[in-house]
Amino acid sequence: MELEAEFTSEPFRGEGEPPAHAVKAREAAELAGLRTEFGPLGTSARGDADAVLGALPAIARAALDSGATRLTLRVQPPGSTATDRQETGSVLDGMVREVEAELGSTLAELDRPGKQRAVRLLEERGAFQLRKSVAAVAELLGVTRFTVYNYLNRG
Template sequence: MAVVELEAEFTSEPFRGEGEPPPHAALAKEAARNAGLTIDFGPLGTSARGDADALLAALPSIARAAIEGGASRLTLRIAPVGERERGEQGERGEKGTAPDVLDRIVRDVETELGGPLGELDREGKQRAVRLLEERGAFQLRKAVATVAEALGVTRFTVYNYLNRE
């Protein structure tokens, strides 16, 4: 029987802007590392890879570390390694893939606001993020990074705009 390798992506909230990562994110990362998983730690989330048994066994300690570190929410996605890439890219030439849909939503918001997102002032960028959220853009994979690039801001800034209410 072949060993199945899984990847778990987890994000914990509250998000913090610039500076050191919050304790809940750092503690979750350490729990994954202590379980012998391969880690990719970023400011907005962590990916952990390993064989299925090791990864699944580590999830309770990762969740506990995040919650005990002050996380108010922990979001988790688990998939076999390679599934994420297939899900994001679709088949070549396939219409309606996540990048195509996101590009269309961004273009629609740019049209509504009268120009490229990167040329908007701060208030305009905040409005653009609200419109994108209302239209479901942030339900798509890699949306925050794509929107941040279009706005000319960091991913942290996009999350800060999303968390403003």
């Protein structure tokens, strides 16, 4: 059986290079032979269930030893993510349409202050509680995920 572990380390940093704690956690997963998908503050690692479960202590240690103040972890069989993405997509699409209507423009056409406002409005509606929503919103805005996290941290 295969498993997917998704882990996020904090503190978040704005634009630029990812923080050492995120990089070291990913490296620990790769050293354990897991396939990774690296994001600015979240990483997915897949592999055989025993390999994933065996790697979790090393991943946690690497992140915490490298400056993480918090590590959030979710483990599940990878097949369930397709349904998650479909549900996230339709719910997020509705939120984005509402925000675009409120701001009078598509997210991509907004200037920087408009994009910051859009992120705040989406956060108020709970958009960033949805799985993979930061990446989806970043793509719609035409910015990086780091930029979206930066906008979120400015609150």
